[in-house]
Amino acid sequence: MGDVAVGARSGHDGEEHRGRPAESAVPAADSAVTPGSDSGAAEDDRVTGEYSTAEGEGPGGTARTPKKPRSFWKELPILIGIALVLALLIKTFLVQAFSIPSDSMQNTLQQGDRVLVDKLTPWFGSEPERGEVVVFHDPDNWLAGEPVADPNAFQTFLSWIGLMPSAEEKDLIKRVVGVGGDTVECKGTGPLTVNGKALDERSYVYAGNTPCSVDDQGGQFKVKVPEGSIWVMGDHRQNSRDSRYNQSDKHNGMVPVKDVVGRAIVIAWPVNRWDNLPVPDTFDQAGLNARSAAAGLTAAPQGLALLGVVPVVLWRRRKQ
Template identity: 70%
Template sequence: MGDLAVGARSGHEGPEERPGRSEERPGRPEEPVPPAAGDDVPPAEGSGGHGGGDEPAGDADGAAPAPKKQRSFWKELPLLIGIALVLALLIKTFLVQAFSIPSDSMQNTLQQGDRVLVDKLTPWFGSEPERGEVVVFHDPDKWLAGEPTSEPNVLQTALSWIGLMPSAEEKDLIKRVIGVGGDTVECKDTGPLRVNGKALNEPYVYPGNTPCSMDDGGGQFKVKVPEGKIWVMGDHRQNSLDSRYHQQDEHKGFVPVGNVVGRAVVVAWPPTRWSTLPVPDTFDQNLSAAAPGALGLAGAVPLVLWRRRRLTAGDTRVSGSRTAG
């Protein structure tokens, strides 16, 4: 009976021990042993060294980093002004420029003191002035000689430099295009004004004025516009020293297309005068100088064909008579 008790204990004198990590049991893989309470556990990767992985990393002493300080508005203001000036210069040079109306020569379409915006973009793409447009152009032959000019102050000079005001040094005029290269423009008696033989209906002419002036200085004329030139007139016909009165100049009253700054498209100031400057309907009629020639050619073709048929018929009769004889 004592042997049975000893066999049950497998020959060990002391109490049984649970196999640990250092012991291996034959035929079974090693099982990990969970750490005992109180053991030191290394931090998991990406935890930042402190139990919660979602907390932002701070300084060595645990304080959060200070937020970046925004730049002061006053420090950014010069940069903003510089960008605005560059954009204004680009707009003035290539897109739109403001001009002031200094006289009454374009009444009532434009009043003295009006500010107009001039389209300078389309000429860059090869567009040339068209009949009926109101255009600004550089003085071609000292048309403004003797005209008084005001002395601008510092503010006006700065604004004109960036294009917000017209420059007092620029000698520019504003008139309406009546004829382009190849056109024949004619004024006889008091009118109407004719382009390539067709009368213009001009409601824009200043009330009380006649389309043509009965004077010897240039009111009565018949001119053919050379290619690359335009013929311009003011809407206030009896108060405009336009192409009519400069026919003795170098360009004979014509304005070179290269002198045209651009087309006035909008009256921008004062607000009560705001309006667009479209081409009047009278210029929508076919005013092309080639139209009379084309009509003449169309009328001549049937006549030539009829004459040729008669000559051919006559030759046949002569030939037949000779054959018969």
């Protein structure tokens, strides 16, 4: 606060105080006075705020008067602009609201629910995991024939900045069942198996539905999920047009990871439906993650080779 004192001090200042006893210096609270500042001026600044100078008043022809505060109506557009920028940044990088348009995820999600989707973790390289509920862009015309909403301009704007659930009807929401490297299979009415392990889906599959659908349209299948893709299914198994019924598209029913918007983490609306969306326990069962074992076997020879090379390098360095 070296600039607290205003105006230049006169060269006669020392003469005015000559012969007078020096006043003891007392530190001001909250460091209001800093070295090199006039203590009186600092006290004035701490109490009354900023000052401007006006000629013709006070010693030396100058006086300090408080600046007029800016009008609220002048500051309002700035505040609105800052709020909009923050909302846009949050929607782009952190979380976004989505509205559930159908019954395909009952009873986990009901039509009309609003969910918040985590968009931050994918920026750090995180990929969808089995059991997560994810929002993704339509991979290849999955929504053909579905009714499309027609929001007005104001609703479109609010959706764009993230202050309203997304009005983009090209997004879908399903549960991840298989990830890259998994083998997913349905026989008869189920259970659904992943890498040969049966899933216990009673906690989230719609009551009265069977885990697998007995039909010749895609309900009976055995697929291997390629790397960089996921296999998704709705919790309302007999009322969900998911990966099973899109195997004739260009991705063979898979959803490219790059098309995933993010993971739905919480039901935000209505209030009586507030809840989080955890991964069901069945996806944590031992032996389900066949990819980890395969990765370990692949890495093992490399690790052994590294351990074998280290002693040789140390021996050569000793000789040198």
